[in-house]
Amino acid sequence: MLSSMSKDLMKAVISQSGTAFSVWGIDHSNETTRNTLKLALSFNCSTKTSEEVVNCLKKVDAYEITRRQHEFYEWHNDPVMPFRPVIERGIDGAFLPTHPSEILKSGKAAEIPFMTGITTEDGCSRSPGFFGNPEIIKDFNIDFNAAAPLVFLYHDTSSNPNYVTEKIKSYYFKNQTLTNSSFSKDALTKIFTDQYFLSGVNEAVQLHINFTKQPVYYYTFGYRGAISYSELYGDSSYNYGVCHTDELLYLFDPKGLFPNYEPTSTDRNITEILTTLWINFATTGNPTPVVDAIIPSKWKPARSENLEYYFIKNVTHVQMKEKLYWDRFQFWNSLPIN
Structure with a gap:
């Protein structure tokens, strides 16, 4: 809506x-971007451009991605959501531009x-x-x-x-x-x-x-x-x-x-x-x-x-x-x- x-x-x-507006509902500090790049590197993806990251990760088995979630925890199983929705300001066709x-x-x-x-x-x-x-x-x-x-x-x-x-x-x-x-x-x-x-x-x-x-x-x-x-x-x-x-x-x-x-x-x-x-x-x-x-x-x-x-x-x-x-x-x- x-x-x-x-x-x-x-x-x-x-x-x-x-x-x-839930605390886990929006990424406030580019944490999702940092974690995505970290994830991409773990699969030997190029991180030169966002397009390369996306194309590479699309080829990875979803099960293998979920198995890596523990790599983003800093204390036991926290932060509990390493990948949160992001705001895409200034991007045409963005789902959430603001x-x-x-x-x-x-x-x-x-x-x-x-x-x-x-x-x-x-x-x-x-x-x-x-x-x-x-x-x-x-x-x-x-x-x-x-x-x-x-x-x-x-x-x-x-x-x-x-x-x-x-x-x-x-x-x-x-x-x-x-x-x-x-x-x-x-x-x-x-x-x-x-x-x-x-x-x-x-x-x-x-x-x-x-x-x-x-x-x-x-x-x-x-x-x-x-x-x-x-x-x-x-x-x-x-x-x-x-x-x-x-x-x-x-x-x-x-x-x-x-x-x-x-x-x-x-x-x-x-x-x-x-x-x-x-x-x-x-x-x-x-x-x-x-x-x-x-x-x-x-x-x-x-x-x-x-x-x-x-x-x-x-x-x-x-x-x-x-x-x-x-x-x-x-x-x-x-x-x-x-």
């Missing part, structure tokens, strides 16, 4: 747990209904991987000052990463070292939730409110059922909450990854709620054109800086709220991160 090449091909957009915020502010984005949101503990896409391996937690405590900017993705966007690291350790960990405790697991999950997901979604919602005329529907999914993707992310011994992609369990058949899954009656009811909301939005641009026994409360568009959202907690608790994790969101806004 942001590119002039594709914006006329859609009538509405659903963006779950990520937007163009920053997404500039596109929205200029009125060039598609004027269509927009739905986005997060799960309450989206950050457990990453935190279980830390606690499932004691060596990673040990190394993280030892290397925290150097590792945190890479892990939390402000290594290339902060003017003062050491200051940011100190603030994060104080705010979330109370200056304590990480242990195998529920406090540490919850704190790390909150950091990933806030930096990887909440901040970018909130920025997108606010910009769409300010610079588009179409409704913006913001949701938070807070239902944890009989299964969770956190079981697959490295530490199945702890309840990390409602994890990244957990809403997909109720939109698509999860039996491929969870072959023994038998949905509870509440799981089935949540499936009916989510599929009804998503189908309504896809067909009409409004997730609740009517309220009924399945969807008893109206999902209203976000309209103000309070960022009103639809909280889907369980079958009996579906309602409008505002200012999701507001103190944590304001904390990240206070940091010197671009």
Whole structure:
């Protein structure tokens, strides 16, 4: 919806747990270019021109390229995304010729209904991987000052990463070292939730409110059922909450990854709620054109800086709220991160 090449091909957009403003969504420092050249050299490609790089890499087996991803990690598996979308300024036919915020502010984005949101503990896409391996937690405590900017993705966007690291350790960990405790697991999950997901979604919602005329529907999914993707992310011994992609369990058949899954009656009811909301939005641009026994409360568009959202907690608790994790969101806004 942001590119002039594709914006006329859609009538509405659903963006779950990520937007163009997510910290991992755009390359801010030519890191992708540097990593691409490094990748090309590893396959003995000429790097004299971009055309030579592209033509050479096109001939390389995709599996061999993915096998090399570990070469771009600077600390364990971080930075987690060595290749991010780039802005191609001044290039004819570029898919993204300017920053997404500039596109929205200029009125060039598609004027269509927009739905986005997060799960309450989206950050457990990453935190279980830390606690499932004691060596990673040990190394993280030892290397925290150097590792945190890479892990939390402000290594290339902060003017003062050491200051940011100190603030994060104080705010979330109370200056304590990480242990195998529920406090540490919850704190790390909150950091990933806030930096990887909440901040970018909130920025997108606010910009769409300010610079588009179409409704913006913001949701938070807070239902944890009989299964969770956190079981697959490295530490199945702890309840990390409602994890990244957990809403997909109720939109698509999860039996491929969870072959023994038998949905509870509440799981089935949540499936009916989510599929009804998503189908309504896809067909009409409004997730609740009517309220009924399945969807008893109206999902209203976000309209103000309070960022009103639809909280889907369980079958009996579906309602409008505002200012999701507001103190944590304001904390990240206070940091010197671009």
